[in-house]
Amino acid sequence: MTYCVAMCLDEGLVCLSDSRTNAGVDHINTFRKMTVFERPGDRVLVLMSAGNLAITQSVINILREHAAVQDRQSLWNAPTLFECARLVGDTIRRVHQRDAEALQQFGVDFNASFILCGQIADEPPRLFNIYAAGNFIEASSDTPYFQIGESKYGKPILDRVVSSRTSLDEAAKCALISMDSTIRSNLSVGLPLDLLIYKRDGLKVSRHVSIDWDNPYFDMIHGQWGASLRRVFAELPDPDWTTWPQEIEPRPRIQEGSGVPLREPAAGDVSAD
Amino acid sequence: MTYCVAMCLDEGLVCLSDSRTNAGVDHINTFRKMTVFERPGDRVLVLMSAGNLAITQSVINILREHAAVQDRQSLWNAPTLFECARLVGDTIRRVHQRDAEALQQFGVDFNASFILCGQIADEPPRLFNIYAAGNFIEASSDTPYFQIGESKYGKPILDRVVSSRTSLDEAAKCALISMDSTIRSNLSVGLPLDLLIYKRDGLKVSRHVSIDWDNPYFDMIHGQWGASLRRVFAELPDPDWTTWPQEIEPRPRIQEGSGVPLREPAAGDVSAD
Known part of the structure; x- marks a missing residue:
């Protein structure tokens, strides 16, 4: 798998992407x-890609080959980001036409998705998700x-922090935290980023960095975010059961018995210990 | 969908489960x-269940019917949790035998999973995930x-907080936070819990409560956890780009040109703005 995220802010x-691919854990x-x-x-x-690596590499190679030919319609001369997204979509369809049937014969889904973002001339920055x-x-x-x-x-x-008013530096921090949580919970996503x-x-590109485990900022995120989460977790009060409403009708649980009608659990139950 | 979580602690x-089922968003x-x-x-x-509701209800109904018949092998007389898990597994296989082919004809996967946990007599508490x-x-x-x-x-x-030494109240708090994050990011999971x-x-059951939006503790979790996350997010420093290592070899990006060999992005790139 892969994890890529892109944000289009004021x-x-x-953009942040990992670099792990896997076909099985070995x-x-x-x-x-x-x-x-x-x-x-x-x-x-x-352009960021996820899915079957053979498919996504094919798409990117075709886009590059076209881009290398002068006067050919390509990412270099498309007048808008929308046209660029259509070019990427058309290229995916070409690869699908060529490969999907053969893949199907091996039980392999045609699985690929792309994020395209950027800015062209007078247009505002734009961000597309291409299926x-x-x-x-x-x-x-x-x-x-x-x-x-x-x-x-x-x-x-991301849902809790990011809005279009988020600054670029905050957004980078949030993307790295989002990536760190993903890496921690899923083996198939990994550094470098x-x-x-x-x-x-x-x-022009403002900043384009490769991040590996020796990067002190990501190392700080990796260590501090988990510690911060555990700290605010500890600060939140545990449930004080004495204050929980007691008037809720107890829900019947299943009791042993032959021939006794078994009642579905009904809504609402508090049984104190 | 559904979200259920169970923890087996010292x-x-x-155990925490939601109660939303959906066949399409409408x-x-x-x-x-x-x-x-x-x-x-x-x-x-x-016993907690996820997946196709018709399948999981069938499994639970059969388990109940058997449990209601005295002297029949059932969840009431199985000597260990392991035997109970085998009973649930056998019941899933019975339902599969009866229904899977018919479902397949309608393109429906046989999709069901269960969590079974509890304690029987002298055994320690045990927790199983049944496929x-x-x-x-x-x-x-x-x-x-x-x-x-x-x-x-x-x-x-869960990955950051829960270990077998976590207290029951902390674990309940963590399960509710985990549920809150899920509800926030996915429409197909919902209250009551x-x-x-x-x-x-x-x-015997120590506590068994139904939690809806009028529950003040869950309401506190819902409001406070998001706010706490945003607070610790704001406390973490933004990247200070001046301290990022500059010795990393710049990665070539794709430049326009006809006939120019296109180089793969290589590892390591910092380009400052």
């Missing part, structure tokens, strides 16, 4: 999931982030 | 997922909890 874009490799197309002053495009079918959705100020891959472990902290920060209207 | 057992119902078999002084068994195939695993002091259903959102806090606490060697 100040710009933050076949783990490191492949970067983030590809950056940059022409300073004109456009920055960040295996080649269709896609765009983020908005109400839903300013997308995740692909092993997304559930790291979603609660690729972190990219793009400041709105800069039309 | 002090006893804590077909949401409330069904309890926790069934308790209790014969004070002899045994307490807690759709009828096989099962048992918790240990290294892995003292199991989850079924929509388990990923609520796993990070069933919370059951069992004190080791009590051989």
Whole structure:
């Protein structure tokens, strides 16, 4: 699996991806999931991928090959991010046309998803989530982030912290915490990480760093966040059972007996010890 | 979906389940997922279920019908929790034998999982996770909890807090936080909740409460935990980019060009803005 997250904020874009791929737990490799197309002053495009590695590599290779041919329609000359997302979607469909049937014969799903974000010229920064079918959705100020891959472990902290007004540095911190929670709970996500920060209207990559275990900031996040969670957990009061409402009708539990009608548990039950 | 969690701790057992079922977002119902078999002084068994509701209800109904017949092998006379888990597994297999083919004709997977925990007579409290195939695993002091259903959102806090030495009240608090994170991130998990606490060697249910939005403790968890997370998030320092190692070799990004060989992004890149 993989975990990638991207946020489209008032100040710009933050993207974070891991680099673990696995085909079974004994076949783990490191492949970067983030590809950056940059022409300073004109456009920055960040493409992140999750799913079957052979499929996602095919898509990225075709996009690159087209991008290397001058005058061919490509990520370099598409006039808008929307057109770029359509190009990526069309490329996924090409790979599907070529490979899906053969994969199906081996019982392998056509499993791939992409995040595309960036800014082109006068457009605002935009963020798209592109599905295996080649269709896609765009983020908005109400839903300013997308995740692909092993997304559930790291979603609660994003839901609680991120809004379109979040600063780029805070968003980077939140993305790293989300990644740390995912890595902790799921073996198939792992370091090194690729972190990219793009400041709105800069039309060049602001910061693009590789993060491994020797990175002191991620190490601090890894150690401190868990400790902070345990601290606020300890600060929250334990339930004080004496204050729990006692008027709730006790729920019957199943008692032994032959021929005795067995009643479904009904709503509402407090039985004190 | 559903979310259920059970913990087997030195002090006893804590079980928490939600009550939402859904077949599509426009077909949401409330069904309890926790069934308790209790014969004070002899045994307490807690069975929680996730998956296809028709399957899990069939399993529970058969277990109840057998339990209602005296002298029949059932959850009331099985001598150990292990035998009880085998009974549940055998019952799942019976339902599979009867229903799986018909379900398959409608493209419906045979999807069901169960948590069984409790204590019988002189045995210590035990906790089992029973799969759709009828096989099962048992918790240990290294892995003292199991989850079924929509388990990923609520796993990070369990991973960080719960060990077999956690007290029952702390474990109940942690289970409720885990549930709150899940409810917040996933529509298919919802109140009311069933919370059951069992004190080791009590051989009767210590506490069995139904929790709805009018429960002040859960309301406190719901409000305070999010606020606490945001507070410790704000306390963690943002990345101070000036301290990030600069010696890492810059990673080439893809530049426009025809015929220019396109290089894979290599490990390690810092480009400052």
